[in-house]
Amino acid sequence: MNFLRRIFYPVIFKAGSSNPLKTNAFTIIELILVIVVLGILIGMAVPKIKAMQQNGNIVKANNEVVSIEAALESYYTFNSNSYPVATTPITNLQATYLLNATPSMISNIIYDPFAASNTEYSYMSSSNGQYYVIWSVSLAGYNQPVSISNAGAISY
Numbered sequence: 001m002n003f004l005r006r007i008f009y010p011v012i013f014k015a016g017s018s019n020p021l022k023t024n025a026f027t028i029i030e031l032i033l034v035i036v037v038l039g040i041l042i043g044m045a046v047p048k049i050k051a052m053q054q055n056g057n058i059v060k061a062n063n064e065v066v067s068i069e070a071a072l073e074s075y076y077t078f079n080s081n082s083y084p085v086a087t088t089p090i091t092n093l094q095a096t097y098l099l100n101a102t103p104s105m106i107s108n109i110i111y112d113p114f115a116a117s118n119t120e121y122s123y124m125s126s127s128n129g130q131y132y133v134i135w136s137v138s139l140a141g142y143n144q145p146v147s148i149s150n151a152g153a154i155s156y
Contacts, residue, residue, distance in 0.1 A: 071105035082129035
């Protein structure tokens with residue numbers, strides 16, 4: 001009979017009762033322990049996922065700036081060898097100059113992943129239109145250029 005109890009333990013009932021002879025259940029301590037272990041694992045995973053998102057945004061920003069630079073070089077070539085002149089920082093370079101340029105190098109406005117929603121990358125050029133700088137807000141804010149000389153020197 002003991003052999004049968006070991007094999008069929010979960011399905012043996014007392015005569016006339018719906019309760020099993022003995023229940024197999026987790027204790028409250030075991031459940032709390034499992035919850036604590038899961039909390040620790042989640043606590044270790046969340047910062048890593050956050051760091052992966054930030055690294056992804058850095059790579060995305062670098063690639064998007066390269067695309068904007070390519071569009072600016074095309075603009076330079078087809079517009080009297082001059083970049084768009086903006087002696088103070090602007091955030092509407094793409095909408096104002098690059099979307100309607102011929103040939104078209106970008107078809108949609110590219111937004112800075114670190115700035116407020118729907119904010120373009122910042123742009124500023126020298127007054128002679130020969131030098132420019134594009135920057136992202138970045139993770140830690142940004143150090144905005146104050147001016148670009150006609151020789152291409154950037155001052156902060």
